[in-house]
Amino acid sequence: MAMLFTASPWWLIWDNRVLTEALTLSAIALFAAGAMIWVKGRGPTPMLTGAAIALLARPLTIPLVFVVLIIALIARRGIPRPIAVWASIAGLVAFAAFQSIAFNQAPVTYTYLPAPTTMEAVRAADRYVSRSHLDGYQRLAEQRNIPACIIAADIPPGATGLTPLWTNTCPEAITWLENGGVPWHDELLQNTMPTIREMISGRWIVVAWAGYSQIDPHWDAIQEKAPNLWRPAAGLINILMWLILAISSLWLLRNGPNWGYRAGFTIAALGYAGSLWMFDGLEMWRHILSALVGLFPAALASINLDQAQIVHPKKAAGYEVL
Numbered sequence: 511m512a513m514l515f516t517a518s519p520w521w522l523i524w525d526n527r528v529l530t531e532a533l534t535l536s537a538i539a540l541f542a543a544g545a546m547i548w549v550k551g552r553g554p555t556p557m558l559t560g561a562a563i564a565l566l567a568r569p570l571t572i573p574l575v576f577v578v579l580i581i582a583l584i585a586r587r588g589i590p591r592p593i594a595v596w597a598s599i600a601g602l603v604a605f606a607a608f609q610s611i612a613f614n615q616a617p618v619t620y621t622y623l624p625a626p627t628t629m630e631a632v633r634a635a636d637r638y639v640s641r642s643h644l645d646g647y648q649r650l651a652e653q654r655n656i657p658a659c660i661i662a663a664d665i666p667p668g669a670t671g672l673t674p675l676w677t678n679t680c681p682e683a684i685t686w687l688e689n690g691g692v693p694w695h696d697e698l699l700q701n702t703m704p705t706i707r708e709m710i711s712g713r714w715i716v717v718a719w720a721g722y723s724q725i726d727p728h729w730d731a732i733q734e735k736a737p738n739l740w741r742p743a744a745g746l747i748n749i750l751m752w753l754i755l756a757i758s759s760l761w762l763l764r765n766g767p768n769w770g771y772r773a774g775f776t777i778a779a780l781g782y783a784g785s786l787w788m789f790d791g792l793e794m795w796r797h798i799l800s801a802l803v804g805l806f807p808a809a810l811a812s813i814n815l816d817q818a819q820i821v822h823p824k825k826a827a828g829y830e831v832l
Contacts (some may be wrong), residue, residue: 537563542804546811554590569606634691639671640791
C-alpha cells in the first residue's frame with residue numbers, strides 16, 4: 511500500500527527524473543518504520559540505515575532525521591549499539607548540517623536567472639509566484655516596498671511566472687527578491703487565514719505544480735495513450751493519498767501508552783512539511799514528500815507498540831538498573 515503512493519504524479523515525476531528523490535523517499539520510509547520498531551525494543555539497523563541513506567541522498571532532510579532520532583533516544587532511554595555505528599550516524603548528521611549550510615550560502619545559477627544570486631532570492635521568488643494570488647498578499651508586498659515593475663509585469667502564478675519575474679522586470683525587482691521579498695513569517699503571522707486555507711485546502715493539493723509535467727517525457731506519453739483516464743485517475747490517487755496520510759496521522763496520535771513518542775514523531779513530520787511549504791513555496795511537493803512519506807510506514811510499524819515493553823539497554827544486556 512505504501513508503494514501505491516508512487517502512482518501519484520507528484521511522486522512519479524521525481525521517481526523517474528532524479529535518482530536522489532527516489533532514494534530519499536525510500537530512506538525516510540525505512541527510517542520512520544525503523545525508529546518505531548527500535549522503540550519497541552528491536553534492533554536499530556533499519557532506523558540507522560534509513561537515516562544514513564537519507565542524510566547522504568538529501569542532506570536537507572537533517573531537521574527531520576535529527577529531531578526523530580532525538581525523540582527515539584529519549585523514548586528508548588539509550589543509544590543504539592555498537593557505539594561505533596551510532597558515532598558514524600552522528601558524523602553523518604554533522605556532514606549533512608555542513609552540506610545544508612554550504613548549499614544555502616552558495617550562489618545559485620539556475621538557467622532562468624539573469625545572473626547568479628542567493629538562495630534567499632530564489633526562495634523569495636518561489637514564494638511570490640506560488641502565493642501572490644492569495645487575498646492579502648499584495649498588501650503585505652506593498653508594505654515590504656515591492657517594486658512597481660513587478661506589479662506592472664502581471665506575473666502569472668506558478669512555475670511559468672519565474673522567468674518573467676526575473677527577466678521582464680526592473681533591476682529593483684532583483685534587489686527586492688535578494689532582500690527576501692515578502693518573508694514567509696509575514697505571510698503566516700500577518701496574513702494567517704488565507705495562508706492556512708491555502709495550505710490545508712488550496713488547489714495545489716490536487717494539481718500542485720503541473721508545470722513540472724511539461725518537462726517530463728513520461729507524462730506526455732501517458733496522457734497521449736489515455737488522455738481521458740489519466741487526469742481523473744491522478745486526482746483520485748492524490749485524494750486517496752491524502753486520506754491515507756490523514757488516517758496515519760490520526761492513528762499515530764491515538765490515546766494509549768507511548769503516546770508522547772508517537773505524537774512527537776507526527777508533529778516532527780508534519781511540522782517539517784509545513785515549514786518547507788512556507789519558506790520554499792515553489793517546489794513544495796518535491797520537498798515536503800520527504801516528510802510525508804514516513805507517516806504511513808510509521809503508523810504500520812506502531813501497531814502493537816502500545817503493548818510493547820521499552821527495555822533499557824543495560825537491562826536487556828542482563829544488568830539490573832537501579
